[in-house]
Amino acid sequence: MKEVLLVMVSAIFINNVIFARFLGICPYMGVSKRISTASGMGMAVTFVMTFATAITFILNKFVLIPFHIEYLQTIMFILVIASLVQIVEIALKKISPALYQALGIFLPLITTNCAILGVAILSIQNEYSFFISVLFAFCSGLGFCLAIIIFSGIRERIEDADIPECFKNIPIALITAGILAMAFMGFSGLVK
Amino acid sequence: MENTKLIVSYPPYTKSKDSIEKVMYTVVFALLPAVVAAVYFFGLRALALIFVCSISAIGFEYLINVFRKQEIACFDGSALVTGILLALNLPSNLPYWMAVLGSFVAIVVVKQLFGGLGFNVFNPALAARVFLLISFPVAMTIWPIPFSVDMQTAASPLGILKTEGLKAANSITLWQAFIGNVGGSLGETSALALLLGSVILFWKKYITWIIPVSFVGATLAFTGIFHYMEPLKYASPAFHFTCGGLLLGALFMATDMVTTPVSKRGQLIFGLGCGLLTGIIRLFGGYPEGVSFAILIMNAFVPLLDKWDNYSNGKKWRLTKMRSVIVLTCIGFFSAFLLYMTDNITKEPIKKAIERVKVEALRQIFPFEFSDKDINIAFDKNGKEFFEIKNKDNSLRGIAVETSSDKGYGGEITILVAVSPDGKVFNYNVLSHKETPGLGNKIENEAFKKQFNGKTLDGFNWKVKKDDGFVDELTAATISSRAATDAVKKGLEVISNKYFVENKK
Amino acid sequence: MKTFKCGGIHPDENKFTRHLSIETMPMPKLLAVPLIQHIGKPAALIVKLGEQVKKGQCIANADGFISASIHSPTSGKIKKIENHPHSGGKFVKTVFIESDGREEWAEGLNTDEIDFKKLSLEEKLKRIKDAGIVGMGGAGFPTHVKLSPPKDKKIDTLILNGAECEPYLTADHRLMLEKTDEILKGLSIIASFFPDGLKIYIGIENNKPDAIKLMNEKASPLGFEVVVLKPLYPQGGEKQLINAITKRTVGNGQLPFDVGCMVNNVATAYAVYEAVCKNKPLIERVLTVSGMAIKNKKNIKAPIGTMFSDIVDYCGGIASRTMNLLISGGPMMGKAQYSFDVPVIKTTSGILFIDEIKLAEKKERPCLRCGRCEEACSVNLKPWLLSNLAQKDVERTLEYGLNQCMECGSCAFVCPSKRDLVHWIKYAKVMNANIKAIGATERQ
Amino acid sequence: MTILTPILILSALTFILGLCILLASKKFHVKSDPLIDTVILMLPGANCGACGYPGCAQFAEILVKTRDTSKICPVGGNDLSYELGRILGIKMDDAKPLSCIVLCNGNKTTTKFLADYKGIHDCWAVKEILPSVKQCAYGCVGLGSCVEACKYDALKIVDGLIKVIEENCVGCGVCIGKCPQHVLKLTEKKVKKYHVACSSVDKGAITRKYCTNGCIGCMLCVKACKFDAVKVENFCAIIDDSKCVNCGLCAKVCPVKCIHLTEYAMASKKIAVKKTDDNCGGCEMPCSVKGLGEDGTLGY
Amino acid sequence: MNAWKEFNKGIIKENPVLVALLGLCPVLAVTTTVINGLGMGLATTFVLLGSNIVISVMGKFIPSKVRIPCYIVIIASFVTIVDLLIQAFSPALNKSLGIFIPLIVVNCIILGRAEAFASRNKLWHSILDALGMGIGFTLALFLLSAIREILGSGAIFNIAITGNISPILIFVLPPGAFAALGFIIAIVIYFTKKSAEKNKGAK
Known part of the structure; x- marks a missing residue:
């Protein structure tokens, strides 16, 4: 039980996927203009990340290791993730157009999102068991969600402040992310 | 009568005498007791530091106003308040250039870049303090002792609690901490002065009572629960109340109007959140002082706390036919073939590379030269790898083993220890660590490592000087030094019970 | 002392003219009577250019349900009818009447007092409607509409609003001191419109002790209760006064009669008395002329339609050259004017001449989110x-x-x-x- | 043998995944008309509502469903209509390019200011407390509510008066509704365009008091115009676009110079006219009319 | 389009990191020292070059429906090659870049250039474009890592230069990375806007 708690707290707060590991910065900067799109993106990333980590773990355990083709790890993972995203998207469009309306536009963005592949590879490198690595992926997704929702809250508030001309949107967003990362460093060393 | 030029604007025409200048200068007035206490305890250097911070804050704001062709608003007191608050957060012996850098970050980056007064999301003084704390960990965590004439330094009560544990921290009486006769940054030591100053703010209603009360309440509750559960391990809430930056943060930092929620409900959640986070970081976190981080994190939640939003619509997506399956498959086919070939070519080099890294490490820690051939890898019962260096007549010249200790400040430290046949340590080499750069990573440099040379397992107390061992620890990195000593000791134990016990037996 | 529960501020009162009794102003030469002096549709004109009118004669009828008729404040000739600046800030169709000095009342008007108890309800309502009585507190809602609320709404409390929370203004205060009996008669006329068993309060702020004492002596025998209120702006508002006195809150989108209350201004009660008992239309009102920049501050009873410029001459002219703010009404809810030839209308409760308000300096600074x-x-x-x-x-x-x-x-x-x-x-x-x-x- | 294992595995994986994608797209196929999307891509996408529909997407949908030739996107103008027609296989009638003009010329020099207004810089906000910042209550207030509304930044404030930048104006008409004084008007983009730059309905004497070149309703232009394209309605002259031939005679006779000429370079089709005494042949008009342009051309 | 303009555009005008703001993940993560920065830059350039060549050659055959998975597979194979090469020949670089080498696959620049440019243009232009983009990317990495190393750890190419003034450690840590990149991009926008006004004014 303690180990589960450990993994959860470290994945969400300490080595947060954005602030400590620098994974998934492109969608983080791109999609966080408004809180509604940001939360949509957060949920989509969490969902796909958990799903992808589960499948890549199985793939790794039953295909890569027995056949000693670890070097195919990157290509197999990314292939699975890309196709998975496309299939999920088509299914979503048919089953529930409303949910698709909320999450649909983010799915193509996810294929080029470093966080998904990053978390999958990290969970392999850390040699977690199946349950722990899925939990790790889910909590990293939550960490991403937490970071992007706070960030979009701030960006929406400073949208019409008179920021100097050359600092509008992306540079000021980067500086805000910097200060947020500084704040989250408070959690470092939390887990003994 | 016709010629009088009438001014027309929208009602109301009489306005209260309240203004931004009045608010800000009242806050400055409320900070005076803390400033006086600081100067009383830490001498004129404190006054100079406060002066430097305020002047540079106002100066930077003036430059920004001129640069962005805005009308000059740097004397409206907000820059002065930020300057003083920043100064009260710093140790009194901080070099001046760091203080000026801090006020640059506070005024230019955190406040003006976000759009100036009223638009900044993070509390400028606080963000600057955290910036300095992370950038200069050494300078910011050494606090001069009050009344000390030659600037002797010691850790703040919280620092002692974090590194030495409760026993040492209890030596400071609560009353001393309350009036401020204890190590710490300028403003946070004397709780009495802070409370005195805040009375005027409460009376003139410039700060709401909700945030300070909920903030301090949540912190005391959190620390209280843990104190109740394990009185030996965790300090009492009273200790947490008087020591550290809790009061300075709750009364002056967390109640900054611009960066806190407007609605009462939002302020309550903000206060509770700050209190909880402070408790977590103080009891479990890496940094001794949690208030600054807690408030910064809660500042990020403020837009959400009083957010309002409407939902935006999505976009369509399209797909086509069968041909794609075939093409995808053959691409997969070709890439697999390509990768197989590369793996074949690079398989040996990779193995050799890993070998070379190990040999490289070995060569560094053994004082004598040896060729690759002399290395022989032996295994003990539970499969632990040992590197034995053989002489020409394959008698033993040295043994090396990889051990690790997870008591490091940032987590696990793995090292490679080299020992002579008769159990004396030659040297060790740190393979991986997550210690804080600049502090903990000093366990890698020679000065620290030389102490272990020639030491044997029994006959020496394998502890740091603080726990009356022989290793004198790195200043402000006691935990890392203790972890390194522990790892070397473990290496010696493993080697001794493999080789020496067998020989003895 | 009671007051309303939520919000409220304490502006400094500046009631300089509280000791000066009301002076009646002589009839100026030219009067400008605009056709919009109330909430609702503008009145429909019934006189032609150049026509000779008598004092109190109706020159524009109420047009539609929520509207009020307008009367000529003097006897004289209609000089011109054109769009003219109005204290509300817009150009409004205004009737200019040149007074011939005879002050000759139209027939049947300005009779000596009759006992209102004899008149039937319809008769009283008709007199109020014909006299063009509107709320004098500043809103200007036609009183005859207010006195006939929808049938299903039961009114159980009637409140006389003597709060006058706007700084500078003392018109109601002086009216309460000098015309106490008439006001109480007016209040009982209004009370007669509702079923008996009605609780009647008179709300007066504590900064008018003399008015409270006088009202107490006169009102308690009639069964009206005087409630002393803690001075707090905006206590004069209907919702706030009801909450202060009866602790009932008028919610969002509700009107006073939804909670069974009816609020009337002191001046309105006086005008109702004059309309019902003396059959006098609403052609003059009491207002305060105050502010640093006027030579001598006064409470004056001025005919409707008097130009601000005439009032300035009557009050001794502008005191200082740097006067740059002319307000019709109080400093909190009144409107700044851009020229002096703006007429007094039924809802003008005061004229303020404020000196050298440095409005320019009061530049708008960013919001500190102080709440x-x-x-x-x-x-x-x-x-x-x-x-x-x-x-x-x-x-x-x-x-x-x-x-x-x-x-x-x-x-x-x-x-x-x-x-x-x-x-x-x-x-x-x-x-x-x-x-x-x-x-x-x-x-x- | 070991070479085969990775190849087989990877190919198998790609095959399975390809198959899944195909199955998924077959089973979950959703019908959607690609034509609407191509039309949406062609439209300017400013969602300005000039075509009468809230957004370009809705305009495209209705255009594709009804194939109604009268539906025009004024912003796109002729070439867009032609393009749409080609795609939808129908002949669209060409859209007349529109442009916006200001019916007021009351800037700092020509009119006096009413009072020193201190408040929100927005025309609607002024109307709450003052008839207008200037003494003329009908003219342009000049605080730029329309400038903010214009997506093509074709309007700008020049010393207290709105000035239209012809090249940028696409005639979407969003600014018309945004002006409290209704002094902005959409007119056809002709080569030369005369319009009366005033909308004050006061009598001449009063207008003259507060504005040096406001229309005083002196009827001189009505007399001068051969095509009775000008008429005066309650003391303010109005030019009827359909009849006006832009000969410019009324502008010359106007005593207060309140009829202004705007040139539209884009729409100019200069016609060289032989200058003869009796009949120039350009426009079947007796040549005595001196209204021709300086370079002897008559813009249509 | 002449060759030089094709090559040149990647470096300054359309620099993938500073102007198009693509591929920020590796840029922020590995630029703690200049060597890492350059290492990552070169690795990415190699992958970009390889994938652009292959994709521009096969551009016509790939059906539009599955073009993303195809491009990803091609890029992934190049990335794995680079990964194995680095592990073989410079373990130090491998240790410091760590997880970010496999992550080049999802670097938006490569997929972006492949989809936007390589699949539509001839081989020669694709190569030039790849080289231009690669060098632009490496330049940006070099710039950012130089600043971070000098300010953060007081050294350049791991040789200490700032002597006794204690370095500002935050630049080596994540917050410093975000802020430094933010400032650089702001300066780039400032100058591009200024030069745009200058030649707009001139025109």
């Missing part, structure tokens, strides 16, 4: 949120209770950054009305 305007708002809205939304996305302001705002000005008063919150809220109201109008035209 003080939220505390001050007496209908608990969020003025800072409404003014931000008004600049960004006007339609959303309706969700945050824009239409509850009565523009009392408390939020702009307390704001440390001197932001024009009330102006932005008014701007939001106008834009939403536009959007609704455009929506309506598109639907046809």
